[in-house]
Amino acid sequence: MKLVNVTNSYKRLVNKQLENTDAYFVKVYSAGNTTVVYTEATQHAEILIVNKKRAVRKTEINEILKYLLKRIPKDKYDHDQISIIELKDVIEISIPISSALVEN
Template identity: 45%
Template sequence: MHLIDVTNTYRDLIERQLSATSSQYIKVYSLGNITVVYTETSTKIEIVLENHRRGIHEDEIQFVIKRLIHEDKIYNISMDQSRKIISITCDK
């Protein structure tokens, strides 16, 4: 599995997000058919994984956590019933 930085493809979305929210840093990654949006505010980190075709597997979630969050952080995971949208949040 590889996280590919596709932030430049989502330039308009990122500009709107930065101007409309308290977000200070946003990166967008591709993990195959999964879009991963990494957002930082002054106090929190939020990562959203989205796949419209199928549910997201546990090993994919753990891969993203390992790559984007330090191992000593405590994080919360929430997901929809179909597991097509996963949100991971933690304090900075």
């Protein structure tokens, strides 16, 4: 699976996320019919996976999570604390951050 950065095609979504949430960083990726929204805030990171054509496969979830966890230093999160909520065509992954990713 290859994730393509399509953030520039989702300017309204990115602006709304930045304005209305505690996120300071938003990226949007595409993998065919699957859209991935990755957000970072000071105390958590969120991954939203959406595919309206079919259910998201477990292997896709694992690959996306592995790819995006590379952005976060390993000492900033506990893999056991990651929560995954699976709905019909939406997957939400929440990653609690132990200390701020960006120092003020």
